[in-house]
Amino acid sequence: MPELPEVETVARGLQGSVAGRRILSVTLRKTDFIDDPVAIERELPGRQIARVERFGKFMLLQLVRRVAADAVQEALLVHLGMTGNLAPHFAGQPLAKHTHVTLVLDDGRELRYIDPRRFGRMAYLAGEALTAELLRFGAEPLLVAAEEFSRRIQGSRARIKALLLDQRVLRGVGNIYADESLWSARIHPARSGASLKSAELEILRKALQKILRKAIQMRGSSISDFVDAEGIAGDYQQHHKAYGREGEKCFRCGAKIKRIIVAGRSTHFCPVCQRAPRGVKLAQKKMKRARRPRASKR
DNA sequence: CTCGATCCCTGGACGC
DNA sequence: TGCGTCCAGGGATCGA
Numbered sequence: 001m002p003e004l005p006e007v008e009t010v011a012r013g014l015q016g017s018v019a020g021r022r023i024l025s026v027t028l029r030k031t032d033f034i035d036d037p038v039a040i041e042r043e044l045p046g047r048q049i050a051r052v053e054r055f056g057k058f059m060l061l062q063l064v065r066r067v068a069a070d071a072v073q074e075a076l077l078v079h080l081g082m083t084g085n086l087a088p089h090f091a092g093q094p095l096a097k098h099t100h101v102t103l104v105l106d107d108g109r110e111l112r113y114i115d116p117r118r119f120g121r122m123a124y125l126a127g128e129a130l131t132a133e134l135l136r137f138g139a140e141p142l143l144v145a146a147e148e149f150s151r152r153i154q155g156s157r158a159r160i161k162a163l164l165l166d167q168r169v170l171r172g173v174g175n176i177y178a179d180e181s182l183w184s185a186r187i188h189p190a191r192s193g194a195s196l197k198s199a200e201l202e203i204l205r206k207a208l209q210k211i212l213r214k215a216i217q218m219r220g221s222s223i224s225d226f227v228d229a230e231g232i233a234g235d236y237q238q239h240h241k242a243y244g245r246e247g248e249k250c251f252r253c254g255a256k257i258k259r260i261i262v263a264g265r266s267t268h269f270c271p272v273c274q275r276a277p278r279g280v281k282l283a284q285k286k287m288k289r290a291r292r293p294r295a296s297k298r
Numbered sequence: 299c300t301c302g303a304t305c306c307c308t309g310g311a312c313g314c
Numbered sequence: 315t316g317c318g319t320c321c322a323g324g325g326a327t328c329g330a
Binding site for chain 2: 032081115117119159263
């Protein structure tokens with residue numbers, strides 16, 4: 001659930017609350033979402049959290065050594081997955097269920113990572129390994145220029161929804177904001193990237209940026225149980241126009257919002273405002289027919 | 299290159 | 315009240 005606006009909200013909170021603190025010790029519990037748990041235990045104690053920023057859907061805790069040996073960049077990467085939460089707690093507070101990582105800070109608090117589903121990810125990376133990891137990801141949605149945005153999308157025949165979700169194309173967009181931006185730009189989620197005109201893509205880019213900025217302003221969308229590093233829920237879900245509105249009226253034309261599966265993800269759109277490309281309607285009918293028997297099992 | 303399918307994981311919703 | 319089943323979804327991976 002945490003996408004760019006939610007991660008930005010959490011990162012800003014942590015920048016305010018734990019930047020400058022030193023990590024005294026580390027306790028790991030379940031570690032199957034950590035790249036290299038031994039490296040975390042070995043490297044983090046003694047490091048100072050210099051600053052916290054967002055990179056795509058990751059939080060980047062920039063670390064510095066007490067004695068700056070060289071100019072090697074070091075960071076703790078934290079991905080919240082679906083249900084991750086990273087927040088400071090007072091050391092005496094009881095451990096919540098699913099607390100998998102505790103970083104003891106030098107001011108009587110602990111940074112705790114709580115994640116029931118463990119779809120998140122945590123990694124300590126430094127130097128070239130850090131650089132290489134960050135290079136795997138695409139453009140920053142809030143900064144990407146029109147030309148680069150168009151080039152990245154028109155160069156692929158994959159469907160636009162899949163491209164928006166592909167972190168190698170853009171970093172930080174997830175299911176909610178993909179659907180919301182496509183609804184705003186009146187683009188059907190199954191259109192191929194290559195089929196989109198530059199003018200359409202410019203409308204999409206502007207819509208995406210506007211929506212992301214607004215969502216950040218409102219501290220993100222709280223769908224299930226998302227809360228930021230201060231334990232506060234977001235409010236942007238009240239502004240959703242497509243996501244989660246299956247069967248409800250489109251705010252533009254009154255038609256019923258539909259839900260289909262695109263790129264393996266639940267996809268919400270207005271069938272009237274967002275016109276289907278050739279062939280898509282037929283394909284959907286075929287799929288429906290094929291799926292029906294499965295539902296009536298037992 | 300692009301696709302769908304499958305897996306990971308748990309809690310919440312729902313049906314009985 | 316309780317149990318079983320389904321579903322949510324970001325990302326990795328694999329075979330078509």
